[in-house]
Amino acid sequence: MESSNEEVENRQIVLRDYVSGFPKETDMVPSKTTLKLKVPEGSKAVVLKNLYLSCDPYMRNRMNKADGSSYIHSFTPGSPLVGNGVSKVVDSGHPDFNNGDYVWGITSWEDYSLIENPESLHKIKYTDVPLSYYTGILGMPGVTAYIGFYEICSPKKGEYVFISAASGAVGQLVGQFAKLMGCYVVGSAGSKEKVDLLKNKFGFDEAFNYKEEPDLNAALKRHLLLAQYKSFFGLSSHSDGLKKSILFLLISHQSPINFRYFPEGIDIYFENVGGKMLEAVLFNMRNHGRIAVCGMISQYNLDKPEGVHNLFLVVAKRIRMQGFLVFDYYHLYPKFLEFTRQHILENKIV
């Protein structure tokens, strides 16, 4: 579609009203309006044709009525949802953008968007990968994983990494970065299919379905012991028969060998979940462990968030817990892009 002075039909997905509890399909309403595919005379705006739109966990927070505690504005009821997308510039009043450019960044859930301040859009440099990658591995979730792991976690080879919501767009990539660095990686997810993906597609050493674990603390302890035994006996990650025998030995004998020869817990926790999971992880962190706090998705739909009762362990174990938002790190995008694209081309990450 070329830029034009004519108004075209513009389909939108509009937020009906603020949401509390789990969002329902009826909270989002299809709607129609029209838009002129030309920027206003003299403005520095751009008009985008939106090609891919991404639905990301942080958007849940923007559906709440603002209470002053959020880091970004709430959505406006009656207006289209706003999120990351990949778009094509159809008209531009801005010197940095030309018609036909592909961009990724914050746009609206509609066919066409008029962006008044396009400075925060990222121009897409490489189109030899599918454009949809820029809503994922090469877009906001990708940078989040990269920053969270390399800048916040201070990772070292051989460290023990745990990732919650590990099959999400961010978690799956954190796990792959951690494997590239030679860490031992365990993830949690919410279904057998996701757990299989983590182990078979993304190369996690282990993964478990948190919904099948009545005691998360015990689940983490089991995986720590397993990791430690594998390391002691020099087992690969996927020797399943042996693994089961060892687990059996372990559970039946409660061998004290663990406490003498093996590391004591999780070095790095990549936190996407919060609440009970964080509490269980704190019990299993190692001294001088680091927690990169990327999100707390288990809490977003609760009116009253769960309490975390064992924060004293932050002192006892000298833990560093660091919240971060990817927006603060977009200046590192070019470095991230070269690094990640190279590894995609070499089939080292997927």
Added chain:
Amino acid sequence: MESSNEEVENRQIVLRDYVSGFPKETDMVPSKTTLKLKVPEGSKAVVLKNLYLSCDPYMRNRMNKADGSSYIHSFTPGSPLVGNGVSKVVDSGHPDFNNGDYVWGITSWEDYSLIENPESLHKIKYTDVPLSYYTGILGMPGVTAYIGFYEICSPKKGEYVFISAASGAVGQLVGQFAKLMGCYVVGSAGSKEKVDLLKNKFGFDEAFNYKEEPDLNAALKRHLLLAQYKSFFGLSSHSDGLKKSILFLLISHQSPINFRYFPEGIDIYFENVGGKMLEAVLFNMRNHGRIAVCGMISQYNLDKPEGVHNLFLVVAKRIRMQGFLVFDYYHLYPKFLEFTRQHILENKIV
């Protein structure tokens, strides 16, 4: 008392049994034994005459039955309490220590102690200050304050610092270090007398009695607004009449000026308390704030610690929360000693 082969009477304070809830006086029992004031032939031990013993908050944790979550061993029921003290060496088998040396470090609550591994004792270099200072401002609490503030908080001039349990041995010194750096400092404590000490003796800008604040969140907000107004109108910390007028204006008009011209919250929280206080502080932290977690004394006597429900703010505000233990930093003791002693001699800290 010279070293001698004779056994001398040795009074002790013994832990009766593990403690749950608030410790009572009867949990600690006076007792007597005897000790030979001579180290065993060929050992590297020292015998100390204990001059000053310090009762520090972290000791409460050592009175619990070990559950694997603590960073140090529990005390042994039937044995004397163990803590920091200032002592004189009365016999030494260790090349680093001579009879007559003064030392500070971990000793037992008794007249004389045989220390098998004296390597962790600190030899006292300066005796031109009262020796008791080495249980406080020049000892473990002093190093804790120094490390916690300068190494963990990454402080900058003009930042807004809040300290809980601020009249404690650590808190009062953190406040003074923060004032030396040109920060605005508010502390909380548990009585009017302590609050007065903070403001009049230790130079805090403001202080409040948390027991008189049914809503800690509101108390912190009030102090933030006060700080901001003082800064805006160029008021000194102690103009009490004006302060009251401003507070009145502030409360009666709920002026929106705050949100446009003033900083948004606490830059640095020095955490000694935990629980509800931490929750209230998180609501009032500024983006990119830092929390040095030194202790969580409000939780030590609880069977079930309080939950902290608003940890999502760690993400939203990109907060760094860092637990630390002074034991990891004793190599910085000489640097701390020169710095702090100098400021004591110049009457800049008390």
